[in-house]
Amino acid sequence: MSEKVFIIQSSPHFQDKDSVPKIMFTVIFALLPAVVASVYFFRLRAVGLYVSCLVACFATEAIFLWVRKKPFQSLWDGSVVITGLLLAMTLPPTLSLELAVIGSIVAVAIGKQVFGGLGHNIFNPALVGRAFLQTAFPVAMTTWLPPATLAVDTATYATPLGNLKFQEAVVQGTLTPIKQLFWGNSGGCIGETSAIALLLGALLLLTKKTIDWRIPAGILLALTAFTGIFWLAGPDKYASPAFHILAGGLLIGAFYMATDMVTSPIHPKGIWIYALGIGIMVGLVRLFGGFSEGVMYSILFMNTFVPLLNRTFRPRILGERRKIT
Amino acid sequence: MKTKTFPHGIHPPEGKESTAEKKLEVLPPPEKVVIPLHQHFGNPAELLVKKGEEVFFGQKIGEATSLFSASVHASVSGKVLSVDGHNHPLGKPVLSVTLANDGKDRVFPEWEDTVDPLALEPDQIRKKVKDAGIVGLGGAAFPTAVKITPPKDKPIDTIIINGCECEPILTADYRLMMEYPDEILKGAELVRIATGADRILVGIEDNKKKAFDLLQQKAASYSAEVFLVKTKYPQGAEKNLIYALLGREVPRGGLPFDVGVVVQNVGTAKAVWDAAKTGKPLYERALTVSGDGVKEPKNLIVRIGTPFQAVTDCCGGLSEDVNMIIMGGPMMGLSQWALDVPVIKGTSGILAWASPRPIMEFACIRCSRCIEHCPMGLVPTQLMKYVKYEQLSNAENWGALDCVECGSCQYSCPAKIPLVHWIRLGKNQIMSQKRKKSA
Numbered sequence: 206m207s208e209k210v211f212i213i214q215s216s217p218h219f220q221d222k223d224s225v226p227k228i229m230f231t232v233i234f235a236l237l238p239a240v241v242a243s244v245y246f247f248r249l250r251a252v253g254l255y256v257s258c259l260v261a262c263f264a265t266e267a268i269f270l271w272v273r274k275k276p277f278q279s280l281w282d283g284s285v286v287i288t289g290l291l292l293a294m295t296l297p298p299t300l301s302l303e304l305a306v307i308g309s310i311v312a313v314a315i316g317k318q319v320f321g322g323l324g325h326n327i328f329n330p331a332l333v334g335r336a337f338l339q340t341a342f343p344v345a346m347t348t349w350l351p352p353a354t355l356a357v358d359t360a361t362y363a364t365p366l367g368n369l370k371f372q373e374a375v376v377q378g379t380l381t382p383i384k385q386l387f388w389g390n391s392g393g394c395i396g397e398t399s400a401i402a403l404l405l406g407a408l409l410l411l412t413k414k415t416i417d418w419r420i421p422a423g424i425l426l427a428l429t430a431f432t433g434i435f436w437l438a439g440p441d442k443y444a445s446p447a448f449h450i451l452a453g454g455l456l457i458g459a460f461y462m463a464t465d466m467v468t469s470p471i472h473p474k475g476i477w478i479y480a481l482g483i484g485i486m487v488g489l490v491r492l493f494g495g496f497s498e499g500v501m502y503s504i505l506f507m508n509t510f511v512p513l514l515n516r517t518f519r520p521r522i523l524g525e526r527r528k529i530t
Numbered sequence: 531m532k533t534k535t536f537p538h539g540i541h542p543p544e545g546k547e548s549t550a551e552k553k554l555e556v557l558p559p560p561e562k563v564v565i566p567l568h569q570h571f572g573n574p575a576e577l578l579v580k581k582g583e584e585v586f587f588g589q590k591i592g593e594a595t596s597l598f599s600a601s602v603h604a605s606v607s608g609k610v611l612s613v614d615g616h617n618h619p620l621g622k623p624v625l626s627v628t629l630a631n632d633g634k635d636r637v638f639p640e641w642e643d644t645v646d647p648l649a650l651e652p653d654q655i656r657k658k659v660k661d662a663g664i665v666g667l668g669g670a671a672f673p674t675a676v677k678i679t680p681p682k683d684k685p686i687d688t689i690i691i692n693g694c695e696c697e698p699i700l701t702a703d704y705r706l707m708m709e710y711p712d713e714i715l716k717g718a719e720l721v722r723i724a725t726g727a728d729r730i731l732v733g734i735e736d737n738k739k740k741a742f743d744l745l746q747q748k749a750a751s752y753s754a755e756v757f758l759v760k761t762k763y764p765q766g767a768e769k770n771l772i773y774a775l776l777g778r779e780v781p782r783g784g785l786p787f788d789v790g791v792v793v794q795n796v797g798t799a800k801a802v803w804d805a806a807k808t809g810k811p812l813y814e815r816a817l818t819v820s821g822d823g824v825k826e827p828k829n830l831i832v833r834i835g836t837p838f839q840a841v842t843d844c845c846g847g848l849s850e851d852v853n854m855i856i857m858g859g860p861m862m863g864l865s866q867w868a869l870d871v872p873v874i875k876g877t878s879g880i881l882a883w884a885s886p887r888p889i890m891e892f893a894c895i896r897c898s899r900c901i902e903h904c905p906m907g908l909v910p911t912q913l914m915k916y917v918k919y920e921q922l923s924n925a926e927n928w929g930a931l932d933c934v935e936c937g938s939c940q941y942s943c944p945a946k947i948p949l950v951h952w953i954r955l956g957k958n959q960i961m962s963q964k965r966k967k968s969a
Contacts, residue, residue, distance in 0.1 A: 211868070212854045212885055215951040217861040217937030219542050219698065223944045225892040278890060324893030324945075417898070471898040471909065515896075515912070522907045522929045523769060524779045 229283030231415045235406030236290050236461065242389050242399035246352035247298040251395045254293040257302040261309030262289035269318040279323045288312055291331035291461060294396020295454060299348045308334040328508045329468050332501050349392045364393045365452040369444050370497035380444060386451035397454040407460040416464035419473060423480025424459040425450060431488030455487060458500035468508045475514030482507045533736050535760035536770040538905045540938045542763055544737060545699040548827045549820050554705045556831045557844055559606045559631050563835030564616050565591065566626040569874040570671040572598030579627060583610045588638035588811050591627050600673045601663035603811040605833040606631040619857045619864060619871045647806035648719060655724040655806060662805035664812050667797035668692060669858050671876035674798055678724040680787050686725040687790040690775060691718045691799055693734040693741060694759060694766030697859025700879045702816040703796050705829045707741035710800050715752040717799030720806055725792050730754035731775050737761040763861060764936040768793045770905050782932055812875060819845045823852035823882035832873050839869040841880055851884040861937045892945035900939035900949060906932050910939035910949045917956035922963060930956045
């Protein structure tokens, strides 16, 4: 008999081909239309932001892995690319590149690595970076430019939501038209303006089941219901739900940030609470808060509840009569 | 007709094409058989023979002395070469009887035919099943005599015959259904009589349409109903099949008895019939030898105790690059470290292939696919974490003991985390804690 050595391993011996890097690169691929759109609308400023965020995120991750003596594996799994892309996409076109680099360092260092790297963070890293910039450099983070495709010559330019909040756009009749929001020909953070490009990528993520449909569905549902009630009660004072969905960072937040697997709940019940919570929070901030936009803080706020939601709810075990929670 | 099914589960590649249409061949008895005294769920059988003794073909060599046990029998006639610990497919050496085959198959004189087994009383059927040492042939090897002896307070109304064979690659059950449909249905009838049930349901996955057609055609004369169920893993898991066919949920920690059901694999049903008809003990079983590393994949009927080596030799041998041998199916089978282990009652297949290098494990990214696919409604990733950080009471509350180890979670895990391994570890730790407490 041959003295051959065989591998001993625990069952199962079959494994699906999908993997963490594959999931990450699907998300990156889905973000590409919006990246292209942002470069089209904001030209070199967008390119500069992408390059500085990606390089800074990548470098920060590498340094942290080296200091923590961890395998460099997670440098190549694509997660740091997503963080860099998403952070750049949520920055205003006027932002200086040094600030973008600072934001990137905070995103990866404070948002991800201090918790232990991929899979262990509580908050969406890109949003942590952005929240830091927003608090530390509020003026720089709210200075906007019209897109290069829009022939307006003004020193300052407001986002559609800023217009709505601070210029009483509905009363004045200067609300940005839906069509303009849909294609992306309006002011705002570079990656959030083009609804069509974001939806195109979202379609891919939904069909490939990379993201849970419940999260965007819950957010859109809650926001539509919340803003819809006010709009129906006072259409001369409040913007329509369609405007709220297409304007600002709602779509990029709902489809690409709230859906981050690591920082969203794992079972359906928790997911619904999380998603509806974000939708309502966004509505609250936009209608009654001090900021014109609330997607970032809403997602970060609901992120904090994820561990609690994961521990409170669990699916019903087959054969279990009543739930034990 | 709508195919029935259960929620969740996975769709692994089937890989049944290479053997599905290959008829069962009888493997000639080898020169030497190794018969472990422990081949089933429960306690080992007690040794009845000594070294140097001559035994008959079919003679009882190990006696079931406790309830959860099964007798073992000589699968050839010849001399007892040795009685000692021998490598066993479950990993640890087990007290085994090694027989030299004299090639004569001198039949044990106690074998006797029954003219009309269907006229037997329930007690007689149970005795025959117990004497024949029959265990569940689907893989778990639970003593069948226990299974067809329901407690008095739990009336049984339905017998389910499990023809799902949901494990990829395996086709032995399919061949049994194609070649022995009458024996299977008659065996089911015996089980029905023994348990006092009213009806027999047969569940067959819809990738085995031919077997379904054949059994349905035969079923009319045996008062059995045949159902197509969706091809989905683990459709053949006892609790999931009961849910798919009847919509009943076996309570947590309970048995099919609790919902009035007894489930038997098709191979077991055939063995019950054979035992009742001819008095023959369980000395052989059908199995599939397949996988990319097997030169001529086959379905075989093999004597219990035949070393794996003899089985694979008969299938053209293994290719050079084979580095993994599995007993059972690819989802729940056990990897083997040597080919000298014997075929036991629970060996539903022998698979061999060249395993690719293991992929590096990632951190859990909470994608929740394990939850989406768990047929038991568990949260494998959470269980894994509880076990990893030694929070056993939490693991138990979250249903670690409900895990059937089907592997659906690990199959679908994009981070390649050995979830089943962690949960299995947790189950063992919880059970040993319980034993300590009760002791």
